Amino acid sequence: MPADEEPLLQVENLDKTFVTRRRGGDHRTVAADKVSLAVKAGDALGVVGESGSGKTTLVNMIMGLERPDAGDIRFRGRSLTARGGSFPYGEIQIVFQDPRSSLDPRMTVRSLLREPLTNLPKARRRELGAEEKLRELAGRVGLLPGHLDRRSHEFSGGQRQRIAIARALVTRPALVVLDEPTSALDVSIQAQILNLLRDLQRDYQLTYVFVSHNLAVVRHLCNEVAVLAAGQVVEAGATSEVFSAPRDDYTRTLLAAAPSLG
Amino acid sequence: MTQNTLALDVKDLSLSFRSRTGRVPVLRNVSIDIEPGEIVGLVGESGSGKSVMSLQVARLLPEDSVVVESGDVTVNGISTRSATLRQMTKLRGSQIGFIFQEPMTALSPTMTVGKQLALAIRRHRGGSRRGVREQAIAALDEVRIKNPDIVVDQYPFELSGGMRQRVVIALAMVGDPSLLIADEPTTALDVTVQDEILKLIRQLALDHGMSVLFVSHDLAVVSNLCRRVFVLYAGEVIERGTTRQIIDAPAHPYTRALVAALPRLDAAGDLSPIPGEPPDPRNVVEGCIFAPRCPQRFDPCDLKPPTMDLQRGHHAACWLYAREEAHDAR
Numbered sequence: 001m002p003a004d005e006e007p008l009l010q011v012e013n014l015d016k017t018f019v020t021r022r023r024g025g026d027h028r029t030v031a032a033d034k035v036s037l038a039v040k041a042g043d044a045l046g047v048v049g050e051s052g053s054g055k056t057t058l059v060n061m062i063m064g065l066e067r068p069d070a071g072d073i074r075f076r077g078r079s080l081t082a083r084g085g086s087f088p089y090g091e092i093q094i095v096f097q098d099p100r101s102s103l104d105p106r107m108t109v110r111s112l113l114r115e116p117l118t119n120l121p122k123a124r125r126r127e128l129g130a131e132e133k134l135r136e137l138a139g140r141v142g143l144l145p146g147h148l149d150r151r152s153h154e155f156s157g158g159q160r161q162r163i164a165i166a167r168a169l170v171t172r173p174a175l176v177v178l179d180e181p182t183s184a185l186d187v188s189i190q191a192q193i194l195n196l197l198r199d200l201q202r203d204y205q206l207t208y209v210f211v212s213h214n215l216a217v218v219r220h221l222c223n224e225v226a227v228l229a230a231g232q233v234v235e236a237g238a239t240s241e242v243f244s245a246p247r248d249d250y251t252r253t254l255l256a257a258a259p260s261l262g
Numbered sequence: 263m264t265q266n267t268l269a270l271d272v273k274d275l276s277l278s279f280r281s282r283t284g285r286v287p288v289l290r291n292v293s294i295d296i297e298p299g300e301i302v303g304l305v306g307e308s309g310s311g312k313s314v315m316s317l318q319v320a321r322l323l324p325e326d327s328v329v330v331e332s333g334d335v336t337v338n339g340i341s342t343r344s345a346t347l348r349q350m351t352k353l354r355g356s357q358i359g360f361i362f363q364e365p366m367t368a369l370s371p372t373m374t375v376g377k378q379l380a381l382a383i384r385r386h387r388g389g390s391r392r393g394v395r396e397q398a399i400a401a402l403d404e405v406r407i408k409n410p411d412i413v414v415d416q417y418p419f420e421l422s423g424g425m426r427q428r429v430v431i432a433l434a435m436v437g438d439p440s441l442l443i444a445d446e447p448t449t450a451l452d453v454t455v456q457d458e459i460l461k462l463i464r465q466l467a468l469d470h471g472m473s474v475l476f477v478s479h480d481l482a483v484v485s486n487l488c489r490r491v492f493v494l495y496a497g498e499v500i501e502r503g504t505t506r507q508i509i510d511a512p513a514h515p516y517t518r519a520l521v522a523a524l525p526r527l528d529a530a531g532d533l534s535p536i537p538g539e540p541p542d543p544r545n546v547v548e549g550c551i552f553a554p555r556c557p558q559r560f561d562p563c564d565l566k567p568p569t570m571d572l573q574r575g576h577h578a579a580c581w582l583y584a585r586e587e588a589h590d591a592r
Contacts, residue, residue: 050452051423156539157308186307186479191523191535198532213452216482216525220533243527257457259482260527261509 006077007038008207009062009175014071016057016231031057032068033231039224041174044201044208046218046239048254049228055211058228059179062209063094075175089119090171097180099160105153109143109163110134112152113170120171128170140203141166142196158189165196169204178210182217194221215258219243227251267339269441269473270296270319275333277318285329286543288314289497292333294475298440301467301474303484303505305520306494309540315494316443316477318342320358321350338440355386359434359472363446365426368433369418375402375429376414379436386437401432406462424455428462435466442467445477460487481524485509490575493517496540496551503576513578516552550581558582 016032031054039045049055060066062073064080064087073080075088093116096102103112113134117125127133135145141162152160161181168176178197182190198221201208212218218225219239226236227248235248246252272294278285289311296302306312317323319335321342334343337357342350354360362368370378379398383389387397395414402410405428418426427447434442444463448456464487467474478484484491484505491508493501493516501514512518522534538555541547547554553563562581570583581587 050454158539187481187520188307188523188536189539191525191533192537194525195533195535214525215453216527219527219529220525253454255527257454258527259453259456259480259486261482261485261521261524 008041008043008076009037009039009209010072010074011035011037011058011062012072012074014058014061014073015069016054016061016066017069030054030231032061032071035071035228035231035233037226037233037236039175039207039209041207042205043224044210044222046222046225047209047211047228048213048215048218048225050213050254052230053228054231055228056179057231059094059177059209059211062177063092090116090124091173092175092177093168093171093173094177094179095161095164095168095181098184099152099157099164100184102164103152103160103167105151108149108151109138110148112163112167113137113148116167116171128172134170137166137170140200141169142192156189157185158192161185161193162196165193165200169200169206172204173206175207175209178208180212181210183212183214190217197221215243215255216260227254266298268295268336269298269300269338270294270475271336272315272319273333273336275315275318275335276331277314278329278331280327280329281544283544287331287497287546288543289318292494292497292499294492294499294502296441296473296475298473299467299471300490301464301476301488303488303491304475304477304494305479305481305484305491307479307540309496309543310494311497312477312479312494313445316445316475319441319443319475320354320360321345322354322360355382355437355439357437357440359437359439359442361427361430361434361442361444361447363449365423365430365450366418368430369426371418374415374417375421378429379414379433382433382436401436402429404435404466405429405432406458407432422455423451424459427451427455427459431459431462431466435470438470440472442472442474443477444474446479447476448483449478449480456483463487481509481520493520496546497543498551498579500552500580501578503573507573507576511576513572513576513583514552514580515556515558515582517578519555519557550579 014032014035018029018031020027047055057066061068068081079085114129117129134148138148143162152163182193210222222239225239225242226233229250235242235251246255272292275289275292277289278287304312330343334341376398379401380394383394383397399410399414402413407413407428448459463474476488488505490504492499495516501517512521519536523536525533536555549564550567553559567579567581568584568587569577569579571577572583
C-alpha cells in the first residue's frame with residue numbers, strides 16, 4: 001500500500017487487562033479486548049461508550065501513557081508500542097475534559113501555550129513560540145492578544161477550553177485526541193466550542209479522535225464512529241450510517257436511551 | 263387556576279447573596295407554580311440560579327449569607343419564609359424530598375445503605391428496630407434495586423453510580439414527600455442509566471401522586487420527563503410553558519437560541535451558538551437581561567420587558583411580544 005493511503009493512526013488488536021488484588025482471588029478488568037481502529041488523515045473518529053467501556057484506557061494507550069498487553073498502535077506507519085521507539089511529541093496532542101484541572105491556574109496563557117514546545121528541537125521551538133505565532137493562534141481560537149498576559153483562573157470555562165485547544169495546536173499536530181472536551185460546558189458554550197473544533201479541523205487539516213458519551217455531539221462533529229462496550233469495538237462505520245441503521249444491539253440501546261428533543 | 267393547593271408556589275421571589283462589596287442579586291422576581299402530581303422542569307445554564315432556587319425551596323442556603331428581598335416560597339400551602347427553624351426541619355423530608363447530582367456526596371461513606379435508611383425511617387416513621395430493616399429492604403425494592411436484601415448491608419462504595427442514585431431516591435422517598443426536588447440527578451450518569459432513573463422518577467411520581475421540580479441544564483432530558491418547563495436565565499424566568507410549546511415554538515430569543523445550540527441525533531448541520539456569555543450577577547444590565555447577547559435587540563430592550571401571555575400557559579418576558587406596550591413605553 002502506498003504511504004499516502006495508509007491510515008494516519010492504526011490501532012490493531014489492542015489488549016489491556018488490569019488486575020486488582022482482592023481477598024478470594026484477583027479481580028481482572030478487561031479494558032481493551034482486540035481493539036482495532038483505523039483513522040485516515042482528515043477524519044474525525046468518534047469513540048463512544050459508557051463508563052467502564054475502555055474509552056479512557058484507549059486514549060491513554062494512544063497517548064503513550066499506558067502500554068498495551070498485546071497489539072500495536074501505528075502512527076504514520078511507525079509503531080508507537082515497539083521497544084526503543086520514541087513518542088512523536090508534538091504530532092499527537094490531547095485536549096482534556098476539564099480545563100480547570102488541565103491548566104495550571106498560576107501560569108499566564110503565554111507560558112501555557114509555550115509549555116508543550118519544551119520537547120521540540122530548539123529551532124522549531126523558537127519558530128512556533130514566537131510572539132506573533134502565539135497571537136495568531138490565540139486569535140484563531142477566539143482569544144484576544146491581551147489575554148496572553150492573563151492567568152487561566154481569570155477565564156470562564158468556555159474560554160479556558162479555548163486556551164486548552166490552542167495549547168494542543170501550538171505544536172502543529174497532525175492528530176488531536178479530544179477527551180470529552182465539551183462535557184463540562186453549558187449547551188450554549190458547547191456549541192461555540194464544537195463549531196470552533198470544526199473550523200480548526202478544516203483550517204489546520206487536523207485529524208481527530210473524539211471521545212464522548214454524548215452521541216448527539218459525536219453526530220455533529222465526527223464522520224466516523226466506533227462504539228465501545230466492555231473493552232470491545234461492537235460497531236464501527238460512517239456516523240450517518242451507524243446512527244440511522246445501527247446493526248449492533250448495544251448501539252441500538254445506546255441510541256434509544258439518548259435524550260432527544262423529540 | 264385550580265382550587266387545589268399548589269404543591270409548590272414560588273411567588274415573585276427575589277434573593278441576594280451578601281458579599282463584601284454589597285448585595286449580589288441571584289434571583290429576580292421568580293415565580294414557579296407546580297400542581298399536585300405534576301412534573302415540572304427548571305432549565306438553565308451554569309450561574310442561572312437554578313440550584314439556588316431549588317435549595318431555597320427547603321431553605322437549605324446558609325441563612326446568614328442570603329437575603330430574601332421579596333416574595334415567598336409556599337410548599338403545600340405552608341409558607342417557608344415565615345416558618346420557624348423547627349417547622350422547616352419538619353417540612354424537610356416529610357413534605358420536600360431532595361436528590362442531587364452526585365449521589366456519593368449525599369450518602370455517608372462509612373455507613374451501610376441499610377443503616378442510612380434506618381436513620382431516615384425512624385426519624386419519619388418511628389417504629390421498632392426490627393421492623394426498620396424490613397422497611398429499608400422494601401424501600402430499596404420500591405426503587406427497583408435487585409437483591410435489596412443484599413444491598414441493604416452494602417456500603418455506597420460497593421455500588422455503581424446508578425445504584426447509589428437509586429439509594430438516594432429511596433432515602434428521599436422515606437418521608438413520603440409531596441414534592442421531590444431533583445437537582446441534575448442524572449448528569450453524572452451514563453445515558454442508559456439516566457434513562458432508567460428518569461423512568462423511575464416518573465413512576466414514583468405517578469404511584470405517590472408526588473410533584474417533581476426537575477432542575478437541569480439539559481433541555482433534551484427535561485423535555486422527555488416534564489409536562490411544563492420554566493426557563494431561567496441570569497436569575498430570571500424568561501419563558502414558561504408546556505414542554506411542547508417550549509420545544510416546538512420557543513418564543514424568547516434565548517430559548518430559541520438554546521434549542522438551536524443543542525446538537526441533535528438526527529442532523530449533523532452547523533450549530534448556532536449563542537454569542538458571548540451570561541452576565542456577571544454583580545454587574546447586571548438595566549432592562550432586558552438577555553439584550554447584550556440578543557440578535558433581535560431593539561430600542562425598548564433598555565427597559566425591563568413585561569411578561570406576555572402568548573398562548574394558554576405560554577409566557578415570555580420579551581418586548582417582541584409587547585410591541586404596543588413598547589410603543590407606549592417610549
